Amino acid sequence: MRMKKVSFLLIALVVAAVGFFIGCSPAKEPEKMETVRVAEVTRSIFYAPQYVAIEKGFFEEEGITVDLKTTWGGDKTMTNLLSNSADIALVGSETSIYVEAQGAKDRVINFAQLTQTDGTFLVARKKPEFFAWEQLKGSTFLGQRKGGMPQMAGEFTLKKHGIDPHKDLNLIQNIDFANLPSAFASGSGDYVQLFEPQASLFEKEGMGHIVASFGKESGKLPYTTFMTKESYIKNNNETLERFTKAIYKGQLFVDTHSAEEIAKIIAPYFDDTPEELIATVVDRYKSQNSFATNPLLDKEEWENLQAVMKSAGELPQTVDYSILVNTDLATKAMK
Template identity: 35%
Template sequence: MKLTRRLTLAAGLAVATLGMAPAFAQAKEVTKISFMEVIHSLFYSPLYVALDRGYFEEEGIAFDLVAGQGSDKVTAALLGGSVDIALAGPETTIYVETGKSPEKIRIFAGLTATDGSFLVGRAPAQAPFDWASLKGKKILGWREGSSPALFLREALGKAGLDPDKDVEIITNVAIPARVGAFMSGVADYGTFFEPDVTKLEAGGLYAQTNVGQAVGDIDYTVFIARQSYIAEYPEIVGGFARAIAKAEVWIDTAPAAEVAASLSGYFPGVSAEELAQTVERHREAGVWKTTPAVTPEAVAALQALLVGNGLMPAGSEVPYERVVDPQFFEAAE
């Protein structure tokens, strides 16, 4: 396993004044970990808030933001040892647990309560939006088996549509090319995360509704790590969970303008007004968790979703304790 690099901040030397002897400030050890997020999105705003407000620094943790462009790629990097902690869909933990990999991973904190993607169309939205109106339409979706693909299928199913017969879901467009493809005319509708929703609206397209609201609360993105890493560095994993918990509490009630200011450095191409708008949009949809806890009920609902979509055989559900390590978010609450 790749060794985690530890960086020691040099202790400052206090210069003696007023006849006092010089004193050495206590050195603070900071651990530089390797981290990967599935994509870079305003949907993950509590993560960036935790960075901006120094919550990770308070816990002695530092890392760079690297986007893996898909939970499958993030999980491969995690299992390969080039990443210590990752943000990905919770289904990846189940896939690994039921797979042949000798290395297993665990969820240790949750970030989002449901799908934060928004359905975007080419005409102004009707209120309330009727998912059944998508019958016969082409929808630009995501990789089959991924969280956004599963949630889109569930939203369609709840509206009485068969995702395989009543609509055509396009799943073969790479993540970096999705916005351009949709703006060029691919599909009638598409599901996108912020800040892409804002970009599409600026290009004359229209956000219709939030996918997660149609599905309900099922943990959507979580923080994961290898079991071996958790066992070797529990203090790092615990500190990471505490930093996220602080950010989730703050972003839930802070003024939108303050949140926008905290996020601005991570989304330089988005204006302060647009950032504040996305904060309100996410809050209204109820997609951000207010605590990092991942419950047994949420894991059961996720596995029911996987079984219902043919990604797991019925009866093969994995026990909660083989998916989630709750000790860290329990301590953070």
């Protein structure tokens, strides 16, 4: 009987000792975060789902730290990607077609769509009693840079309404993107094609009036897409799947929350823009379905993109959807 008591006592001591050492052992090291470098073509409220994904910690949940930089322009953004200064580019899908036409050995692949319409608006200097597209004929129109998606979507829309932008308008395209708002504000042009928040700001200050949306008029397009080199997909497939999953979470959040809630979250990215104006812009984009609700770039959008490029005389060659679009990552991320 005494031997049994001793045995039980020894077992109890061993169990206690094991528990003590387990409790005192170092905590498990947290998984190492992976840094992904993203070059965005501009800083825009248009990209709200991306900023929401960062601020809400959706990338952290996927073990990713986003190193985000704004590269101001499609050419610079693509140069950053091709020179390995960025892992991922957020830019218009037309740039991947331009790179393909130049015979790139390492193709640039679209893998997650962020916006699905043009993001510009037609702003008139004088508020019309009613608006009709034919009112533009004979006017001076401040357009976007030749070869970029805003300009192509703009020309596509004008032609759809029977306006030849190069014959029926005094079309000005030599003003730098960043200087378009100030040029219009100083008195140049009867109409201007503007992104937000400048369009809403001009309307608020009585300097112009939004009369039409190029996003509504030109249809669904892979307007802004996350893309990367084919070699990066091959070597970092699992990372990209997690990245796409975080973007999808951001898209779902934007789709299911109010403009005011979204504005509060993304306000730190727009120091010079009042939160109320950010909410107005978000609401405008939400109302016309500009934000993609999932990262999947579908074939119909790709074909519409090439139709818009062809209409503007900017399509160097037709490229099949399957060549420059990867749907596997988006499909897996959405499961």
